[in-house]
Amino acid sequence: xxxxxxxxxxxxxxxxxxxxxxxxxxxxxxxxxxxxxxxxxxxxxxxxxxxxxxxxxxxxxxxxxxxxxxxxxxxxxxxxxxxxxxxxxxxxxxxxxxxxxxxxxxxxxxxxxxxxxxxxxxxxxxxxxxxxxxxxxxxxxxxxxxxxxxxxxxxxxxxxxxxxxxxxxxxxxxxxxxxxxxxxxxxxxxxxxxxxxxxxxxxxxxxxxxxxxxxxxxxxxxxxxxxxxxxxxxxxxxxxxxxxxxxxxxxxxxxxxxxxxxxxxxxxxxxxxxxxxxxxx
Numbered sequence: 001x002x003x004x005x006x007x008x009x010x011x012x013x014x015x016x017x018x019x020x021x022x023x024x025x026x027x028x029x030x031x032x033x034x035x036x037x038x039x040x041x042x043x044x045x046x047x048x049x050x051x052x053x054x055x056x057x058x059x060x061x062x063x064x065x066x067x068x069x070x071x072x073x074x075x076x077x078x079x080x081x082x083x084x085x086x087x088x089x090x091x092x093x094x095x096x097x098x099x100x101x102x103x104x105x106x107x108x109x110x111x112x113x114x115x116x117x118x119x120x121x122x123x124x125x126x127x128x129x130x131x132x133x134x135x136x137x138x139x140x141x142x143x144x145x146x147x148x149x150x151x152x153x154x155x156x157x158x159x160x161x162x163x164x165x166x167x168x169x170x171x172x173x174x175x176x177x178x179x180x181x182x183x184x185x186x187x188x189x190x191x192x193x194x195x196x197x198x199x200x201x202x203x204x205x206x207x208x209x210x211x212x213x214x215x216x217x218x219x220x221x222x223x224x225x226x227x228x229x230x231x232x233x234x235x236x237x238x239x240x241x242x243x244x245x246x247x248x249x250x251x252x253x254x255x256x257x258x259x260x261x262x263x264x265x266x267x268x269x270x271x272x273x274x275x276x277x278x279x280x281x
Contacts, residue, residue: 067244069241093164149180165177189213190204
């Protein structure tokens, strides 16, 4: 059976014009110059991926964290991939999903950062208050990224990432929002991607169930909650590791720490889990 597009049922050529074969390979009458004679293709599924990114608001800022592992399928292949990217003094982007698409977005954001700096003048020409107002906020950055993701989705060539944008908005209020490969967006006082949405969110929501609770949360408590979540993810998520990066964004700027090692690791709890090893009922 002929499955080529020319054989599909379609309107008559004499009324609607002939079929345009320009995108087809040469062996089907097209003009594609691809080396193997096949049409151009896009990523159908991510290959090298990063797992969870988690974030939580506190009264004067946001804490965000992600581990340093990039997995090739089920193989823990790369152990030094930093998935938190500071944009300026007001925003940090956390990347889950495909690492090559993360690198593309990182280059895109670097280019945008240069444009923003040139259009606003050098920091030496502006006082702190004026520079703070001119700087792109986390909210505007999230809007920009969500449009990029949606545009790529409508081109049928999506960027296979789940993004968390954390930082401060124009009024220096804590801001945290999500965007994915479909351009879907939402905001919440606690957010997580990947397995973190199942394992870390219940822990964070217990402490911060709504916006009002986040406005009462101290920075130290928020950092401790994120550390606890990263430990749970290491224990429960087979695509995670015990070294991670964490950033705190507040009115003082971005405090990014990389290569943080989990503290007080212990697998003793596993002995009490049924189905783990040989057990006597």
